[in-house]
Amino acid sequence: MTEATIIDSRGSACPGPITDLARAYRNSKVGDLLELWATDKGVQADTAAWAKKTGNEILEVKVDPDKIVVKIKINKR
Amino acid sequence: MNDYICGCDYLNGDGTMSKLSIVIFSGTVDKLLSAGVLSQAAAAMGTEVEVFVTFWGLLSFTKGEKKMIMPKEFEAMGPALMEGMKREHVKSWYEMLKEAKEFGAKIYACSMAAGVMNIKREDLDPIVDDMVGAAKFLADAEGGQMLFI
Numbered sequence: 001m002t003e004a005t006i007i008d009s010r011g012s013a014c015p016g017p018i019t020d021l022a023r024a025y026r027n028s029k030v031g032d033l034l035e036l037w038a039t040d041k042g043v044q045a046d047t048a049a050w051a052k053k054t055g056n057e058i059l060e061v062k063v064d065p066d067k068i069v070v071k072i073k074i075n076k077r
Numbered sequence: 078m079n080d081y082i083c084g085c086d087y088l089n090g091d092g093t094m095s096k097l098s099i100v101i102f103s104g105t106v107d108k109l110l111s112a113g114v115l116s117q118a119a120a121a122m123g124t125e126v127e128v129f130v131t132f133w134g135l136l137s138f139t140k141g142e143k144k145m146i147m148p149k150e151f152e153a154m155g156p157a158l159m160e161g162m163k164r165e166h167v168k169s170w171y172e173m174l175k176e177a178k179e180f181g182a183k184i185y186a187c188s189m190a191a192g193v194m195n196i197k198r199e200d201l202d203p204i205v206d207d208m209v210g211a212a213k214f215l216a217d218a219e220g221g222q223m224l225f226i
Contacts, residue, residue, distance in 0.1 A: 013167045015118035019176055022121035046118075053122055055090020076090055 004033035010067055014042045018050055025054070025074065032074040033059075037067050044068060088123065096125040096221025098214065103226060104133030105148045106170065107158070112226045113173030120180035125221070128174070129214040130205070131187035132194075138186060139200050143171055174204060185209045 007024045009017035017038040024034055036047060044061055047070045051058050055076035062069040088094055097119040101112050112128065120126045130138050137143055147155040161167075168176075174184060186201055186208045198208050 011166055013165045015114055015121060015173075016166075016168070019117055019121040022123070022180065050122055053089055053095075 002031060002033050004035040004071065007034060007036045009036060009038040009040070009043075011039055014040050014046065016040065017043045018046045021047065021050060021072070025056075025077075028074045028077065030074055030077050034072045034074065036070045036072065038070070039067055041068075043070060047072065094125060095123075096127070096218070098127045098129065098218035098221055098223045100214075100223070100225045101128060101130045101134035102132050104136045104144075104146055106137075106145045107148060107151065108226050109134070109137055109170040110167075110173075112224075113168075113170030113177075115224065116177035116182055117173040120177040120182045123180075126177055126180075126182035127214065127217050128177075128182065128184045129187060129209075129211075130184065131190040135186060135190055135194055135196055138184075138202050138205055139196060140202050143169075171204065178204070185214060187211065187214075 005024060005028070007020050009020045012020065017036060017040050021034065021036050028034065036043065047061075048058060050056075051072060057073040057075055059071040059073050060069075061071075097115070099112050099116060101109065103109070116126050116128060136146075145155075145159075147158075151158075174182070178184065183206050184204055186196075186205050188208045188210050191197070191201075191208055201208070
């Protein structure tokens with residue numbers, strides 16, 4: 001199992017987290033796992049839209065008390 | 078991370094490309110912020126972004142310190158807005174446009190409006206890619222979405 005790359009966007013306001021994700025995406029390859037950590041409340045809907053548009057996959061969304069964790073699988077580069 | 082990558086190397090999942098064109102007409106900071114957010118978000122989504130700055134918008138795209146002009150009707154809320162932005166770590170519209178450019182966004186100044194306002198090419202902030210006419214902007218925008226802010 002590939003180790004997920006953690007993208008720590010905690011404290012960053014929209015559209016910061018999605019930009020950090022896009023930046024990590026540029027350096028990724030098919031099969032990679034990315035894990036976005038954010039506190040911005042829009043991140044769940046934004047990452048879903050991002051994944052749909054770019055052809056990638058949200059594996060899991062976990063809402064912790066201190067952060068939202070979104071796991072993304074890269075299917076398309 | 079300074080590698081310049083054109084927006085076009087980052088296609089939609091279905092292989093198509095999407096495009097957002099924004100006219101920045103207003104010079105007030107609230108509207109500039111809105112243009113900044115949408116430019117950065119669109120660029121991060123892999124959308125090709127082109128910004129056309131004209132009239133009052135140009136006043137914020139000249140070299141030097143950026144003015145913070147609030148619209149008259151919300152002027153009293155200026156300090157609260159600034160405080161809220163700081164608290165929420167919201168970047169400035171200028172930083173957002175710079176982020177968008179990192180993903181290939183282009184920013185053009187309207188040649189006619191610049192002439193009217195006596196702004197020369199060399200007076201423009203380095204964030205501006207070039208000075209162009211409306212026809213170039215419209216031709217680039219064709220087939221995409223457009224916003225007038």
